[in-house]
Amino acid sequence: MGELILQVRHLSKAFGSNQVLRDIDFSVEKGDVISIIGASGSGKSTLLRCINLLETPTSGEIRYRGQNVMGRDVRPAEYRSHVGMVFQSFNLFNNMTVLENCVVGQVKVLKKSREEARTHAMKYLEKVGMAPYINAKPRQISGGQKQRVAIARAMAMDPEILLFDEPTSALDPEMVGEVLGVMKSLAEEEMTMLVVTHEMAFARDVSSRVVYMNQGVICEQGSPEALFGDPKRQETKDFLSRFRNT
Secondary structure, X not given: OOOEEEEEEEEEEEEOOEEEEEEEEEEEEOOOEEEEEOOOOOOHHHHXXXXXXXXXXXXXXXXXXXXXXXXXXXXXXXXHHHEEEEOOOOOOOOOOOHHHHHHHHHHHOOOOOHHHHHHHHHHHHHHXXXXXXXXXXXXXXXXXXXXXXXXHHHHHOOOOEEEXXXXXOOOOHHHHHHHHHHXXXXXXXOOEEXXXXXXXXXXXXXXXXXXXXXXXXXXXXXXXXXXXXOXXXXXXXXXXXXOOOO
16 A cells, blocks of 8 residues: 555535436545546546535545545645646636746745745746746647646645646647646656546556546546456446547
């Protein structure tokens, strides 16, 4: 057993009478890169949003380093500095420069000085290849560049886990590779990552574990070799059949 960071236990989520997640159980250890795959509407993004407290689970618990994060004594902003999130639609502040986008959270949540926050932000903007654009506003850069800034912004908070919610699905095809390249380099540096994705080659080649979700339940999970090479459940086989030869 590695170092346990996150545990999800018996997690369920309903929107009215629509049961989106049913009795989800899984754990995340330090250094894990877990890809969550499945058809649209299978509950993947809702699961990430529950883990990051953007949605309130209907039942079950989420434990971060043993502490139930749904307890009253947990401050969501502080918790989210440990469990960062990169969104499909970037969610950058349009009225701020690239650099300011990566500084503001550090100052407001982590209470860093602006100077310290700026230095730290530059480290990650350089890492994702966006240092030349620090004075640009989001409208002046491409979708792939925005997503790289969003990754730098999340990393600048020094999270222990990074959640990615379909980070490439809003991008033009030619920009997908640059974002996956950044994510792959983070994985190689043993960043703990939970990635909801439709990029099967990434799930197969970069993940330490793959989770297949169908209709709000975890249908099957295992190593990429096991899940892509020898899936056990018929639903998994059907879902993967179109990607098997890629």
